[in-house]
Amino acid sequence: MRLVIQRVKNASVTIGGELHSEIGHGLMVLVGVAEGDTLDDVKWLAAKTAAMRIFNDDEGVMNRSVIDCGGEVLAVSQFTLTASTRKGNRPSYIHAAGHDLAIPLYDAFCEQVQALVGREVKRGVFGADMQVALVNDGPVTIIIDSRLKE
Numbered sequence: 001m002r003l004v005i006q007r008v009k010n011a012s013v014t015i016g017g018e019l020h021s022e023i024g025h026g027l028m029v030l031v032g033v034a035e036g037d038t039l040d041d042v043k044w045l046a047a048k049t050a051a052m053r054i055f056n057d058d059e060g061v062m063n064r065s066v067i068d069c070g071g072e073v074l075a076v077s078q079f080t081l082t083a084s085t086r087k088g089n090r091p092s093y094i095h096a097a098g099h100d101l102a103i104p105l106y107d108a109f110c111e112q113v114q115a116l117v118g119r120e121v122k123r124g125v126f127g128a129d130m131q132v133a134l135v136n137d138g139p140v141t142i143i144i145d146s147r148l149k150e
Contacts, residue, residue: 001031001032001033001034001037001041001042001045001105001109001145001146002032002034002081002082002143002144002145002146003029003030003031003032003045003049003081003142003143003144003145004029004030004078004081004141004142004143005027005028005029005049005052005054005141005142005143005144006027006028006029006134006136006139006140006141006142007026007027007054007055007136007137007138007139007140007141008023008025008026008027008028008074008134008135008136008137009024009025009135009136009137010022010023010024010025010134010135011023011026011028011074011132011133011134011135012074012132012133012134013074013076013122013123013124013125013130013131013132014130014131014132014133015124015125015128015129015130015131016129020124020125020130021074021122021123021124022074022122023072023073023074023122024071024072025069025071025072025137026066026071026072026073026074027049027052027066027071027072027073027074028074028076028132028134028136029049029073029074029075029076029113030075030076030077030078030081031075031076031077031078031081031106031109032077032078032079032080032081032082032096033077033079033082033096033097033101033102033105033106034082034095034096034097034147035095035096035097035098035101037097037101037105037146038105039105039108041105041146042105042108042109042112043112044146044149045109045144045146046109046112046113046116047112047116048144049066049073049113049116049144050065050066050067050113050116050117051065051067051116052065052066052142053065053068054140054142055068055069055071062140066117067116067117067118072119072122073113073114073117073119073121073122074121074122074123074124075106075109075110075113075121075122075123075124076123076124076130076132077102077106077124077126077127079093079096079097079102080093082095082096082097099126099127102126103126106126110123
């Protein structure tokens with residue numbers, strides 16, 4: 001699994017011109033599920049997401065987690081994070097997990113983060129054509145790949 005985590009002032013998901021979900025200060029997390037990913041990947045990434053110290057403390061040092069600062073989380077599935085760009089100019093998504101694996105792992109990730117953070121994780125809609133808006137705070141953007149954890 002691969003995540004793109006952005007510290008945001010606010011973020012939202014709109015589908016078909018209608019606001020679906022939104023958060024204020026917190027984390028916007030794009031979630032890419034690949035073939036071979038497991039619940040172990042979910043647990044590791046959820047723990048990293050909840051504990052990631054990328055929010056400023058009183059001295060302006062990134063020393064606080066989303067839990068510490070009472071921030072919100074918006075998680076959006078994004079199969080394009082699994083793109084292979086080795087050949088040609090058209091990305092290949094051959095390693096993206098199918099719906100039968102990706103949906104349960106995405107849901108499990110959201111539920112795990114929710115349990116760790118102690119507040120609802122707002123979501124996009126799996127497979128929908130979504131418009132995602134955000135104001136990146138910093139900017140702070142972190143990429144985490146569970147296959148690189150060792």
